[in-house]
Amino acid sequence: MKKRLLSCSLLLVLFSGLFTGCETAQQIMNNLPAATSGGLSSAQIVAGLKEALTIGTQNSTNRLSAVNGFFANAALKILMPPEAQKVESTLRSVGLGSVVDKAIQSMNRGAEEAAKSAAPIFVNAIKSMSITDAVGILKGGDFAATNYFKQKTTSALTTAFRPAIESALKKVDATKYWADVFTVYNKFSKTPVNTDLTGYVTDKAVAGIFQEVSLEEQKIRKDPAARVTDLLKTVFGNKQGTTVGQ
Template sequence: MLRDYVNDATRAIGGNRRKASSKTTTITNTEIVSGLKQALEIGAQNATGRLSVTNGFFSNALVKVMMPPEAAKVENTLRQVGLGAYVDKAILAMNRAAEDAAIQAKPIFINAITGMTVQDAIGILKGNNDAATQYLKGKTSAQLTAAFRPVISASLDKVNATKYWAEVFEVYNNLPTTFNKVNPDLTAYVTDRALNGVFLYIAEEEGKIRNNPAARVTDILKKVFGYGK
């Protein structure tokens, strides 16, 4: 009789475990969409929040806006002749412009996230660690560029970047050793670097949610990103 009781109890526990397992491993398309939207919203908010503060770009080696590659010779030449202060002012001003513009990305991201479909969400969930970021990049890059350019341009003027940039190239182009005149599009360059920085940090936030259970701060994130693991 005792053996029968133990067997019955074991079967009951096993049945309860199967029921519990079934509950935790079932996920709907609606939940997938909701979880992915929430992950992107958190990522976008955290990324823009980190970069839009003073020194968000300037003090961060990963995203700091430096002189463009085509201007490397300009920078090196000016530093060699003791005129590095012109370059330093230009670099600081470019980063301040990027910090000013970063906050503009948030409402554009939210609008793109709202339009996510079930097919989009399932593809993202099954994709690489940055699949959600790449989705957002594809949906928003053109709009972000259009939104960033006037802000970057105004910010560059506000922080005297345009002035410092003009001074850098005026000084360089007037040096007797200068053979090729250089003056790349400052607004386009800083806009591109600012967007790269924003997407870099959104990808970082996405990676945390995908790989670190502690970063899944809501029930739906825990369910969607913990599914099958």
């Protein structure tokens, strides 16, 4: 039990971004506030970690599922796939840039709509996190939590996103715009382009979610404001900010 408690405490320390190393972690254990005569349980400590991860993933999905969550984010905005860049250039050169712009906006709107389904998938992965998973994250480096989510949620996210994106693309006429783009382009090309728009947007949307999750992971590690919750205050206590981190 003592080893499990120490492992869980080290894990929470990793994600708080305040402390590193076994000796410092032991200091943290010595300074944990006593919730009962037996002190904090491993379950309470792991709950603190899970709360931090839940908040981080919810922040990520909330940002991306908002209007312009993808479209106004220069790092994540979904553009035409590489194989269609010649198409885009040709259409813009003949005065059809507005058609391309509508197609691009619609792809991003589809991704934003699909992102609404991500939070429950992340929550399920967090709830199922075991002590073994926790130790693996502890040893995994700066983006260990993000990598854990990639392993545990990529399939579920893809499955959930694809129909949501397909529906969203149809709702905003993205498939129509896509068809318009390639119908026109194919009139000028001897090699017609046939791209799976839904699959392309789905892959980009999933990648965008993980990019945002990685940013939240770094906040949890480095920004004190990102880890201030009631449960984390209970786990760490006020004394650690002044005595343990020195």
